[in-house]
Amino acid sequence: MASELDDFFANTDLDTIAVRAGQLRTHEGEHSEPIFTTSSYVFESAEAAAKRFSGEEAGNVYSRYTNPTVRVFEQRIAALEGAEAAVATASGMSAILTVCMALLKSGDHVICSRSVFGTTSVLFTKYMAKMGISVTFVNPLDYDLWQNSLTDSTKLLFVETPSNPLCDVVDIARLSEIAHSVSAKLVVDNCFCTPALQQPLKLGADIVVHSATKYLDGQGRCVGGAIAGNAVDMDEALAFVRTCGPTMSAFNAWVFAKGLETLRLRMDAHCSNAMALASWLEEQKQSPSPKVEQVFYAGLPSHKSHELAKKQQRGFGGVLSFRVVGGREEAWRFIDATKIMSLTANLGDAKTTIVHPATTTHGRLSDDEKKEAGITENLIRISVGLESANDLISDLERGMAAL
Numbered sequence: 426m427a428s429e430l431d432d433f434f435a436n437t438d439l440d441t442i443a444v445r446a447g448q449l450r451t452h453e454g455e456h457s458e459p460i461f462t463t464s465s466y467v468f469e470s471a472e473a474a475a476k477r478f479s480g481e482e483a484g485n486v487y488s489r490y491t492n493p494t495v496r497v498f499e500q501r502i503a504a505l506e507g508a509e510a511a512v513a514t515a516s517g518m519s520a521i522l523t524v525c526m527a528l529l530k531s532g533d534h535v536i537c538s539r540s541v542f543g544t545t546s547v548l549f550t551k552y553m554a555k556m557g558i559s560v561t562f563v564n565p566l567d568y569d570l571w572q573n574s575l576t577d578s579t580k581l582l583f584v585e586t587p588s589n590p591l592c593d594v595v596d597i598a599r600l601s602e603i604a605h606s607v608s609a610k611l612v613v614d615n616c617f618c619t620p621a622l623q624q625p626l627k628l629g630a631d632i633v634v635h636s637a638t639k640y641l642d643g644q645g646r647c648v649g650g651a652i653a654g655n656a657v658d659m660d661e662a663l664a665f666v667r668t669c670g671p672t673m674s675a676f677n678a679w680v681f682a683k684g685l686e687t688l689r690l691r692m693d694a695h696c697s698n699a700m701a702l703a704s705w706l707e708e709q710k711q712s713p714s715p716k717v718e719q720v721f722y723a724g725l726p727s728h729k730s731h732e733l734a735k736k737q738q739r740g741f742g743g744v745l746s747f748r749v750v751g752g753r754e755e756a757w758r759f760i761d762a763t764k765i766m767s768l769t770a771n772l773g774d775a776k777t778t779i780v781h782p783a784t785t786t787h788g789r790l791s792d793d794e795k796k797e798a799g800i801t802e803n804l805i806r807i808s809v810g811l812e813s814a815n816d817l818i819s820d821l822e823r824g825m826a827a828l
């Protein structure tokens with residue numbers, strides 16, 4: 426249905442790929458991609474059924490294995506990441522689980538950045554540990570520590586860049602060299618940048634994972650995930666999904682495939698709004714009685730990752746954080762005084778969200794872990810949405826006035 430087109434779109438620009446790659450058209454001639462809400466498929470004859478089941482003949486059998494709408498999303502995200510193939514999953518977490526189950530076995534060792542999504546850490550410490558897979562957590566910016574943590578059993582290095590919520594950028598090319606020195610694979614969670622701003626495979630990473638729930642959808646509607654990489658690894662991943670069942674639904678795949686069509690425009694708008702808010706917050710530090718202590722956004726020259734972010738990313742992303750002068754009480758007062766921003770832990774939405782990491786997203790960490798990760802009581806994270814920057818700055822002014 427779409428395969429000759431894919432070779433063609435492999436040589437076009439990202440904006441064209443986002444709109445066109447993987448496009449599917451049936452004999453009805455519909456322009457927008459159809460949603461195939463079917464669990465199974467019929468065969469023309471008993472012999473054809475046998476051939477499909479044995480794999481002798483390619484084609485659909487059952488929607489836990491393949492679904493045309495899910496394939497549209499997979500082909501589009503693979504093309505955007507510059508990957509040979511992609512596999513869709515039911516959530517971002519099941520994407521990470523799928524990578525582990527496809528590539529690891531008992532006795533293997535993983536090195537994971539300490540600054541990853543909280544549930545990702547739990548997946549490694551609770552569930553992978555049960556399977557006999559060990560994990561070492563490292564400060565993602567300490568390259569010597571990554572290097573020195575390698576063992577003969579290390580199979581996977583796992584990183585998220587930029588980090589949440591302090592926007593530290595990790596050098597993907599440098600980390601991929603460390604991984605490849607022992608034939609381990611580098612997995613990058615590309616949720617914050619998306620392929621619109623960063624293509625980790627082109628920088629040397631082996632596998633990209635996504636929570637499609639965030640920017641790929643972009644409007645906070647569906648939960649889903651994806652993995653992209655070489656054909657051999659993706660075959661293993663697909664085999665796990667088919668057998669164990671963390672499959673993406675056709676409806677969700679359709680929402681995500683449509684989301685990808687506007688990904689680049691949305692990411693550009695998220696970036697420019699975030700830059701406007703970060704700059705405004707940074708200016709507040711100059712006031713005679715400042716209420717802002719520090720702003721974390723890699724687009725600001727004051728951020729320690731500014732130069733690397735400029736080199737590695739096409740934009741600085743939509744998430745920023747800042748410390749107010751004071752502690753928990755001041756941070757909570759600021760948050761409660763905003764009127765437009767939604768108080769929710771979600772991110773990557775058209776709607777701006779605001780959250781207090783120390784008591785929500787990072788509440789599970791011990792005091793020592795929080796201190797090490799820079800999650801202070803006066804820290805506030807904002808995922809900047811697509812509302813007008815002026816209105817969002819007015820909201821920040823309301824927060825500031827409450828201090």
Ligand SMILES: *Cc1c(COP(=O)(O)O)cnc(C)c1O
Pocket residue numbers: 516517518519542545585614616617635636637638639648649650
């Ligand atoms: C949300 C998120 C996940 C988990 O994705 P779900 O779709 O919620 O399962 C993984 N990594 C990052 C960086 C996330 O923000």
